[in-house]
Amino acid sequence: MGRASWEDEEARKMEAGDDTVGQKLDAGALFVLQSKGSWLHCGYHLTTSIVAPPLLSLPFAFASLGWAAGLTCLVIGAAVTFYSYNLISCVLEHHAQQGRRHLRFRDMATDILGPGWGRYYIGPIQFLVCFGAVIACILLAGQSMKAIYLIANPGGTIKLYVFVLIFGVFMMTLAQLPSFHSLRHVNLISLVLCLAYSFCAVAGCIYLGTSDRAAPRDYSITGDTHDRVFGVFNAIAVIATTYGNGIIPEIQATVAAPVTGKMFKGLCLCYVVVVTTFFSVAISGYWAFGNQAQGTMLSNFMVDGRVVIPEWLLLITELFTLLQLSAVAVVYLQPTNEVMEGFLSDPKYEQYAARNVVPRLLSRTAAVAFSTTVAAMVPFFGDMNALIGAFGFLPLDFAVPAVFYNLTFKPSKKGVVFWLNTSIVVVFSALAVVASVAAVRQIVLDANSYKLFANV
Numbered sequence: 001m002g003r004a005s006w007e008d009e010e011a012r013k014m015e016a017g018d019d020t021v022g023q024k025l026d027a028g029a030l031f032v033l034q035s036k037g038s039w040l041h042c043g044y045h046l047t048t049s050i051v052a053p054p055l056l057s058l059p060f061a062f063a064s065l066g067w068a069a070g071l072t073c074l075v076i077g078a079a080v081t082f083y084s085y086n087l088i089s090c091v092l093e094h095h096a097q098q099g100r101r102h103l104r105f106r107d108m109a110t111d112i113l114g115p116g117w118g119r120y121y122i123g124p125i126q127f128l129v130c131f132g133a134v135i136a137c138i139l140l141a142g143q144s145m146k147a148i149y150l151i152a153n154p155g156g157t158i159k160l161y162v163f164v165l166i167f168g169v170f171m172m173t174l175a176q177l178p179s180f181h182s183l184r185h186v187n188l189i190s191l192v193l194c195l196a197y198s199f200c201a202v203a204g205c206i207y208l209g210t211s212d213r214a215a216p217r218d219y220s221i222t223g224d225t226h227d228r229v230f231g232v233f234n235a236i237a238v239i240a241t242t243y244g245n246g247i248i249p250e251i252q253a254t255v256a257a258p259v260t261g262k263m264f265k266g267l268c269l270c271y272v273v274v275v276t277t278f279f280s281v282a283i284s285g286y287w288a289f290g291n292q293a294q295g296t297m298l299s300n301f302m303v304d305g306r307v308v309i310p311e312w313l314l315l316i317t318e319l320f321t322l323l324q325l326s327a328v329a330v331v332y333l334q335p336t337n338e339v340m341e342g343f344l345s346d347p348k349y350e351q352y353a354a355r356n357v358v359p360r361l362l363s364r365t366a367a368v369a370f371s372t373t374v375a376a377m378v379p380f381f382g383d384m385n386a387l388i389g390a391f392g393f394l395p396l397d398f399a400v401p402a403v404f405y406n407l408t409f410k411p412s413k414k415g416v417v418f419w420l421n422t423s424i425v426v427v428f429s430a431l432a433v434v435a436s437v438a439a440v441r442q443i444v445l446d447a448n449s450y451k452l453f454a455n456v
Helices: 003-016 027-032 039-050 053-097 105-112 115-152 160-174 181-209 225-243 248-253 262-292 297-301 311-332 334-344 354-377 381-409 416-449
Strands: none
Touching (some): 039 248, 039 262, 039 311, 053 105, 053 181, 053 262, 053 297, 053 311, 053 381, 053 416, 105 115, 105 248, 105 381, 115 160, 115 311, 115 334, 115 354, 160 311, 160 354, 181 297, 225 381, 225 416, 248 334, 262 297, 297 311, 334 354, 381 416
16 A cells, blocks of 8 residues: 555544554544644644743753753753654654554553553653643742732732632633644744743843843852762753653644654754753853752842842743743643543544533543642642653653664664664663652752742
């Protein structure tokens, strides 16, 4: 069968509800992962899932690494993830041509590594990473809302958890968008927003760094040898989490046939935005604040409750950040939606039949309510998210793609590709272990300051 006819047949099967293994698609794959998008839509989804407000933490990572190591890690992160995401795409296209189109990360692991790996490792880790990202987005959005409130009303007494709950209610509405493909316009707006707040943040750094109020800058790495070593691995975990995605197969599943080459185009669009935002924010932020860079760059724009850049600039930066967080949260909610819809909906009925709409409404509302409750109760979730990033994003996005590629294509052990992939697996698996230990250590050190519903 020729490529064109195979692609037409693949599209017909997806529309009919048959997957290429000869089994019926469950409701999660059929309704949430609809294959209707173009490469541009793919680029929008990729950009929203990668270029998110955690990039404002890059100057903080540089504070533990310094200029040379920071820039090196940033370049390596970009190169390895772009390469790894293309490896996953190649593997997906190969298996689809063999009559086994994979729509989910756990499907790939089950077919390539065996059912145990898909069910007990890849599936749970992906779910943990994605749901952790949803909780983190809701918490960050609450903090942005509180920052806007305090700028407009200095000395205000409304607690953080109130803003988290307000954003959670908004997310309950946004979560009802039925499929990943239905987010394409939301994610186009998200792409514009990430560029907007990044450029605003850079402008704030330049303004502050060149003003008379600029503090003396120190680029030395502080702390004793023990703290510096753990600081390096914490910084690597921050950078890895910033580049993290974890849902490449699900994004490629939204692309309409023919799929060949569309993911590469989408990744190219995404990484133009990645390079533009990540490097400008990291370099300008570290240049302006040195080793005093805080966990998020926006915190450096306020000193003792006083805004040190033009107030309007900080306001619109916080607003752009807040709006994009809603798009990022709903993107990372898709794997949860797909799992719940697979359990609760019936593919024999139409997507918008009452039989499927009611469980969809209730399950998605419950998922957002739970994540909002966790975000409100545990405002120190950032420490735990570092652990999730080290334990989840590093293996999923750096190591696993190379394993999938080597097992699928079996490149020659005398060739460069095999040893490059093997080196990536070994190095980033080791980094995942060490960074996880460093993240646990940070949780232990900060444990005394933890308080439920804290107003941070």
